[in-house]
Amino acid sequence: MRDSQPHIVIIGGGITGLSAAWHIQQTTPETTYTLLEKSNRWGGKVITEKMPGLDGGHFTIDAGPESFITRKPEAWELTCELGLADSVIDPGSETRHMFVLDTGKPVEIPLSPVKFIRSPLMSAGGKLRMLQEPFVPAKRDGEDESLAQFVTRRLGREALDKFIGPVLAGIYNTNPETQSILTTSPVMREMEAEYGGLFKGAIGRMRAARHAKMSANGHPPKPRFMTFQNGAQELVEALVARLKGDLRLGAEILRIGHTGARYEITLANGEQILADALLFATPANVTAHYLEVLAPQAAKGLAKIRHENIGTISLAFRETDVQLPNPINGLMIPRREKRAIDAITWTSNKMPARAPVGYALIRVFFGGSAPHLVEYTNPALLSIVREELRAMLGITAPPLDYRIQRWPHSFPQADVGHLDLVDAIEAALPDGLYLAGSSYRGLGVPDCIRQGRDAADKAAARLNGNTFINQLKIEG
Numbered sequence: 515m516r517d518s519q520p521h522i523v524i525i526g527g528g529i530t531g532l533s534a535a536w537h538i539q540q541t542t543p544e545t546t547y548t549l550l551e552k553s554n555r556w557g558g559k560v561i562t563e564k565m566p567g568l569d570g571g572h573f574t575i576d577a578g579p580e581s582f583i584t585r586k587p588e589a590w591e592l593t594c595e596l597g598l599a600d601s602v603i604d605p606g607s608e609t610r611h612m613f614v615l616d617t618g619k620p621v622e623i624p625l626s627p628v629k630f631i632r633s634p635l636m637s638a639g640g641k642l643r644m645l646q647e648p649f650v651p652a653k654r655d656g657e658d659e660s661l662a663q664f665v666t667r668r669l670g671r672e673a674l675d676k677f678i679g680p681v682l683a684g685i686y687n688t689n690p691e692t693q694s695i696l697t698t699s700p701v702m703r704e705m706e707a708e709y710g711g712l713f714k715g716a717i718g719r720m721r722a723a724r725h726a727k728m729s730a731n732g733h734p735p736k737p738r739f740m741t742f743q744n745g746a747q748e749l750v751e752a753l754v755a756r757l758k759g760d761l762r763l764g765a766e767i768l769r770i771g772h773t774g775a776r777y778e779i780t781l782a783n784g785e786q787i788l789a790d791a792l793l794f795a796t797p798a799n800v801t802a803h804y805l806e807v808l809a810p811q812a813a814k815g816l817a818k819i820r821h822e823n824i825g826t827i828s829l830a831f832r833e834t835d836v837q838l839p840n841p842i843n844g845l846m847i848p849r850r851e852k853r854a855i856d857a858i859t860w861t862s863n864k865m866p867a868r869a870p871v872g873y874a875l876i877r878v879f880f881g882g883s884a885p886h887l888v889e890y891t892n893p894a895l896l897s898i899v900r901e902e903l904r905a906m907l908g909i910t911a912p913p914l915d916y917r918i919q920r921w922p923h924s925f926p927q928a929d930v931g932h933l934d935l936v937d938a939i940e941a942a943l944p945d946g947l948y949l950a951g952s953s954y955r956g957l958g959v960p961d962c963i964r965q966g967r968d969a970a971d972k973a974a975a976r977l978n979g980n981t982f983i984n985q986l987k988i989e990g
């Protein structure tokens with residue numbers, strides 16, 4: 515890299531940091547970058563493992579994200595930019611054969627009118643209240659509220675307790691009473707503002723989707739959710755293969771300080787890297803630590819963002835050992851059920867190619883209702899999970915094999931008022947320092963890609979503006 519070229523250092527090589535690096539490379543080739551990742555692999559929470567099958571073949575296990583919504587277009591756009599569209603598979607509807615545990619038993623979430631009327635999940639009064647939703651006045655003041663407040667206001671308390679709460683809490687591994695709707699499900703408030711309610715909004719959006727079968731820039735039609743034939747990590751591998759900057763794994767940062775207008779990053783091996791801009795793509799609780807001296811006010815705000823535990827265990831079975839009377843693709847487990855696990859995905863029902871023929875792959879989420887489980891040894895955890903599978907689904911066969919991933923204190927929680935807190939943190943940042951990633955403005959992979967791009971744009975705009983001004987000064 516030439517010393518005269520503006521240089522950006524990105525810290526954190528998850529999907530956010532990788533997307534920021536890619537965006538800099540694509541949009542401002544005059545800017546150089548270094549990407550520092552502490553661990554020995556790229557991708558952060560995006561992890562795909564191949565687990566050998568018994569008689570050939572393998573199980574494809576996504577330990578972290580498995581599929582991405584395309585309504586938020588960034589993951590799809592990135593896929594197309596990387597020439598990966600042919601590897602995309604449609605994981606099918608996220609809502610087909612979805613169940614919720616109700617007093618210990620799985621009950622199907624009723625998504626068709628007939629199933630809704632017949633469903634034992636809710637009382638007649640609760641159903642009637644839900645049906646009044648189109649007549650509930652819309653809130654359009656832009657104020658944040660909890661997910662629980664929103665759902666209760668529009669659909670009634672029973673809808674919250676019995677199915678919408680568990681589904682959304684299952685997705686975000688959090689408590690709907692504290693969770694900010696504007697950060698985690700802004701689409702529901704958008705539907706309310708745009709169409710006057712959720713039912714009208716769903717119909718309106720379905721019509722709009724029908725009209726937009728082809729995406730605007732001529733790419734092939736995209737599914738509603740997307741994943742990759744070889745697992746989510748395909749996206750990370752394609753990105754890393756195309757990044758031409760200074761990429762470092764196993765990079766341990768000792769200190770970050772200033773020399774003049776530049777940031778000085780000292781690595782554990784003694785090396786110092788100078789940066790004109792610094793982009794943190796690490797979880798807020800990690801970033802807070804580095805900013806204690808550089809930006810104490812921002813660090814205090816970052817420390818307020820809670821990060822919970824989360825983990826997944828994927829278990830392989832012979833299909834004949836885990837036959838259920840009705841197919842189940844997913845089971846959400848509300849906290850009121852007081853179980854040790856949070857959700858179950860029957861991966862091989864949703865995506866048969868993820869397991870060899872004749873075998874089943876089941877993924878269990880833990881760490882929300884029983885946070886201490888992330889500290890359990892593998893055998894202790896397995897034993898608890900097997901007991902839960904027995905109690906909820908009647909599965910008694912031992913798994914043929916399994917894989918576990920744990921992320922202690924790493925799953926960000928967006929409480930009501932979260933976006934105001936993020937605004938205040940950003941306002942307290944020194945010049946040339948930027949934040950992006952799952953702790954801030956949405957935690958889905960498309961949100962992370964968008965934030966990586968936005969932060970890269972802001973950093974590059976400032977640096978290239980400075981370069982231009984410096985050049986004017988020299989020339990003048």
Ligand SMILES: Cc1cc2nc3c(=O)[nH]c(=O)nc-3n(C[C@H](O)[C@H](O)[C@H](O)COP(=O)(O)OP(=O)(O)OC[C@H]3O[C@@H](n4cnc5c(N)ncnc54)[C@H](O)[C@@H]3O)c2cc1C
Binds near residue numbers: 528583958
């Ligand atoms: C179990 C699970 C399931 C999920 N399912 C989905 C899904 O289906 N769809 C979806 O869209 N999203 C899903 N998500 C959310 C999504 O995967 C994450 O929010 C997203 O991957 C986070 O990306 P990130 O780059 O912001 O952070 P991370 O992936 O956490 O990356 C941060 C990186 O920073 C590195 N790092 C940490 N400290 C330092 C340091 N001091 N110096 C340098 N590097 C450091 C870490 O090693 C890591 O690589 C899921 C998440 C989990 C955990």
